[in-house]
Amino acid sequence: MILTLKTPLEQLIGKLLKGEVTALSEKRLYLYVENLTNGDKGKLRQALKDIDDMVAKWKDGYFISVYEERVIAFNRSKLAITPQELDDIYHEENYLLKSGKIALLVDYLYESIAKYGFINEHHQDAVESACFYHDMEFLRKEWECLVLAPIMSLRDIVCSMLGMGCDTPKSESQTSSRPLKRIEDYPEIFDLGTCCELTGYAKDTIYKWTRTKEIPCHRSGTNGRKLKFKRDEIVEWLTARKQETKDEFIKRKESELASRYIYNNL
Incomplete structure (x- = not known):
């Protein structure tokens, strides 16, 4: 579908969510919004509400399926769950499917991301690693980001015409009043998110290094899909990369953490 200036907003959003719209430049989107609302503040506010409502409805239309994974883990005696609990999961997911919701599976998310x-x-390496480790949350976020990208661009244009910011919700790190962290405040064993916070590297970078064994890590959970990191090993690894002594590294890292905290709370 090619966007025309007379395309109804609901139809446009629906096509965007299905990836059926092509040739969407920012200029084209701006002209579309201008034609849709004539710059009228009331119409712009209604358009913003409609966009948010349709995105929320779309997000409510799927769920992360866990039944297949838990059956495999149960059969391999790697999950403490009863047959009755498995049946409950099956019936719950079957009910959601019959109600029209989409079950998000690893293969579905990978193929959808690859399509975009x-x-x-x-x-690509990060997505494939997430598939291997069954990191459904990472895959879901990547998929959502790709699907919603043109819709968020449309939303930003509406906000700019209203004279508003994009009012993106602040992350926990931006709103938290937690005390400054020192290296010793980190747990001895932590997950991928904490590893990213401590090292300053992005999630996809850490994923890549775990696959190439460039960073010390340990696997746990079903089929070893969950990544765990030991604080002392990561500190030593970072120290070696920076060619610093351990004390120099700790002093520098705590200074960075303090600066990050101050910046996020300005």
Whole structure:
């Protein structure tokens, strides 16, 4: 579908969510919004509400399926769950499917992301690693980001015409009043998110290094899909990369953490 200036907003959003709209430049989107609302503040506010409502409805239309994974884990005696609990999961997911919701599985998310196209080879590597480790949350976020990108661009244009910011919700790190962290405040064993916070590297970078064994890590959970990191090993690894003594590294890292905290709370 090619966007025309007379395309109803609901139809446009629906096509965007299905990836059926092509040739969407920012200029084209601006002209579309201008034609849709004539710059009228009331119409712009209604358009913003409609966009948010349709995105929320779309997000409510799917769920992460866990039944198949838990059956496999149960059969391999790697999950403490009863047959009755498995049946309950099956019936719950079957009910959601019958109600019209989409079950998000690893293969579905990978194929959907691949359809939109990987940003670069590192992005592809991160997605493939997430598939291997069954990191459904990472895959879901990547998929949502790709699907919603043109809709968020449309939303930003509406906000700019209203004279508003994009009012993106602040992350926990931006709103938290937690005390400054020191290296010793980190748990001895932590997950991928904490590893990213401590090292300052992005999630896809850490994923890549776990696959190439460039960073010390440990696997746990079903089929070893969950990544765990030991604080002391990561500190030693970072120290070696920076060619610093351990004390120098800790002093520098705590200074960075303090600066990050101050910046996020300005």
